[in-house]
Amino acid sequence: MARQTVLIIGASRGLGLALAEEWLRRGWHVIATTRGNSSRLDALAGRFGDALVIENLDILDVQSVRALHAKLDGRQIDVLFVNAGIALSNDKTPVDVNEQDFVDMMLTNALAPVRVVELLDERVVDGGVIAIMTSGLASIANGTGFWPLYSSSKAALNMLMKGYAAHHASDAHALLLMAPGWVRTDMGGDEAPLSIADSIPHVVDTIEANRGKRGLRYVDRFNTDVPW
Numbered sequence: 301m302a303r304q305t306v307l308i309i310g311a312s313r314g315l316g317l318a319l320a321e322e323w324l325r326r327g328w329h330v331i332a333t334t335r336g337n338s339s340r341l342d343a344l345a346g347r348f349g350d351a352l353v354i355e356n357l358d359i360l361d362v363q364s365v366r367a368l369h370a371k372l373d374g375r376q377i378d379v380l381f382v383n384a385g386i387a388l389s390n391d392k393t394p395v396d397v398n399e400q401d402f403v404d405m406m407l408t409n410a411l412a413p414v415r416v417v418e419l420l421d422e423r424v425v426d427g428g429v430i431a432i433m434t435s436g437l438a439s440i441a442n443g444t445g446f447w448p449l450y451s452s453s454k455a456a457l458n459m460l461m462k463g464y465a466a467h468h469a470s471d472a473h474a475l476l477l478m479a480p481g482w483v484r485t486d487m488g489g490d491e492a493p494l495s496i497a498d499s500i501p502h503v504v505d506t507i508e509a510n511r512g513k514r515g516l517r518y519v520d521r522f523n524t525d526v527p528w
């Protein structure tokens with residue numbers, strides 16, 4: 301079988317970088333995007349050579365997404381994984397939040413990832429997977445009020461992806477909203493219970509397990525459905 305290809309959007313550090321490393325270890329071809337320089341991604345390129353291609357993309361910059369679409373003409377992508385996200389004003393409420401922080405989260409976490417999917421989906425092969433990193437905090441059913449503004453942006457992401465799925469019901473792609481667990485990264489912080497190694501290999505297993513299956517699921521790293 302030809303080498304499989306994954307395109308990871310937002311892979312400079314944290315979970316995105318770990319996704320790139322995990323798929324490289326599994327022998328895949330990885331196209332990983334950053335919006336600036338990433339010495340950690342460069343170090344991976346040093347270890348894995350041609351198997352890793354690094355591209356520049358800011359998910360808020362539509363032109364950079366269109367440019368990548370053009371550059372990938374003729375390429376077959378087996379998995380598209382939109383990982384980029386931000387968390388701001390985590391302890392704030394609708395009364396004391398800096399409004400721009402909320403707007404930035406809605407744009408980066410909700411609107412932009414689904415727009416990236418809309419602009420790049422034709423590069424994904426039939427039977428392939430389109431995944432976006434959401435959060436367990438996006439679940440309205442399970443909501444506890446933790447990080448309420450960030451959680452709202454991820455719930456909005458889930459709803460936008462529901463809309464995308466409805467409008468693309470005949471596409472032969474598995475669509476996944478992935479909750480990776482609470483993981484120690486710059487965003488997750490030191491108090492998070494999971495290491496990257498506790499999460500990312502399971503995330504990748506779950507993506508691979510959903511290949512060839514159509515329709516949208518909101519799942520955790522163990523491939524278990526999360527209540528919407």
Ligand SMILES: NC(=O)c1ccc[n+]([C@@H]2O[C@H](COP(=O)([O-])OP(=O)(O)OC[C@H]3O[C@@H](n4cnc5c(N)ncnc54)[C@H](OP(=O)(O)O)[C@@H]3O)[C@@H](O)[C@H]2O)c1
Binds near residue numbers: 313336384485
């Ligand atoms: N860690 C957790 O516990 C946890 C739990 C649930 C969900 N998540 C989600 O998992 C994803 C990764 O989180 P993480 O913990 O790895 O966070 P992180 O360490 O803060 O990394 C965030 C990544 O997103 C990229 N990014 C942010 N804005 C971007 C933009 N406009 N365009 C392109 N890339 C952008 C960052 O790039 P730069 O280096 O250029 O800033 C970085 O690569 C996020 O979507 C997050 O919401 C994380």
